[in-house]
Amino acid sequence: MSKPFISLCPEITRAHALHLMDWLEDESVTRYLSDSRHVSRFIEQVIGRVQLPILTHLFNQGGRFFMAYDRHDQPVGFVRLVKNGPDCEIVLLIGSRDNWGRNLGASALREGMKLAFFDMRAERLVAKIHADNTRSLKAFQRCGFLPDGATPTLKSYAMTSAHYLQHLRAGTMGDSCQIHITEVDQARLRDLVALELDAHVVDLEHEIERAIVVDARQVARNVVTMNSRALLHLDDEKVEVALVYPQDADDSAGKLSVYSDIGTAILGYKEGDAFDWRIPNRTRRISIEKVLYQPEAAGDFDL
Structure with a gap:
């Protein structure tokens, strides 16, 4: 069986926005996404008032937004990276329940880590995850993230740049083939x-x-x-x-x-x-x- 494959693409089109709207209408998809209502409202407004085929600049306000594609070039989710000083926060979502359990989230996370540390030059990558979202918690833990605080509803996990490079060089990031x-x-x-x-x-x-x-x-x-x-x-x-x-x-x-x-x-x-x-x-x-x-x-x- 092929290992999961995800690529992150920075160009966001109207078709992508419609995919996002469909995903965000599913309560099982959004129940752990803290800003899902805000995101849905934003996408709805963009589609209604902006008649442009490419919406990348709108989605990148306040951060960087990427569509996640599988090996068949089908959009399956998104990753958002927000730089705040030396830190970068990551939010990711796999949009269809049919794709859950295929380790696509962990693959999307590894691609997000690559961009955060090599492109955005973050010193730390941080994720704030709902305490009941066991699937996401396990994915971040498997990728080497460590606990970084908690509230009654959210658990924070973080990965430093140095820790990331250690994992990368040790071959524990799940890449398909050694080189x-x-x-x-x-x-x-x-x-x-x-x-x-x-x-x-x-x-x-x-x-x-x-x-x-x-x-x-x-x-x-x-x-x-x-x-x-x-x-x-x-x-x-x-x-x-x-x-x-x-x-x-x-x-x-x-x-x-x-x-x-x-x-x-x-x-x-x-x-x-x-x-x-x-x-x-x-x-x-x-x-x-x-x-x-x-x-x-x-x-x-x-x-």
């Missing part, structure tokens, strides 16, 4: 990411930090390292690509920058690995059929 990266590649990529302020490197930084780091002379020959060439399956399409640094990228020659969606996706995976990865507007199934050339295996350590 490997050489010490040299890690150092070079960290230097590159440090110069970037854009959100497009969030996934790359996450992959660098979660990877198992190995000596360049000991990395397995079937791992996609920097400057490797590999034969991939992208859904049903077979393509040959080279994974390169941004200055060497040439899409027409199949040289994919590690900053690109597919480039970031394949870093550190090995022959036989298959996984889902969200690129703009859709999710793709990526499998590594064969590593055709790896510089470390060929003794080319100066690339």
Whole structure:
């Protein structure tokens, strides 16, 4: 059985707003959502008075709002992140009861953590959960959140940035496949990411930090390292690509920058690995059929 997959998308459309309205009309969905009435009223007003196809700027007032998609590109919930000084508060909801019990909430939470710590640079991520919401309490606990106070109705849980990185590097965040990266590649990529302020490197930084780091002379020959060439399956399409640094990228020659969606996706995976990865507007199934050339295996350590 495939592990649960969730991607978070920042663009909010009128169709999304209608999905939200449907979810918020179900009392079993909203009974633990403290501001559900306010949210419903806000969405109703937006749909009634704003005749725009894209509503992202309205939903991002006071925080950042993301629709949660499953691997079939269907909206299944939302995540909201609100920065308050060094802290960030997270609110998430899986909207349909049919999707409960599939661990989609924990998967959405992990994606929210990635954005909070790597994009918004929060020092702590905080959640305030209704004391009777056992499903959410268990999801946050499984992801490593620790108690951070309580009232008669709400329990607070928190995760620090340092604690998050510890879990990520220990491989306890539930990622589908382990990946490997050489010490040299890690150092070079960290230097590159440090110069970037854009959100497009969030996934790359996450992959660098979660990877198992190995000596360049000991990395397995079937791992996609920097400057490797590999034969991939992208859904049903077979393509040959080279994974390169941004200055060497040439899409027409199949040289994919590690900053690109597919480039970031394949870093550190090995022959036989298959996984889902969200690129703009859709999710793709990526499998590594064969590593055709790896510089470390060929003794080319100066690339």
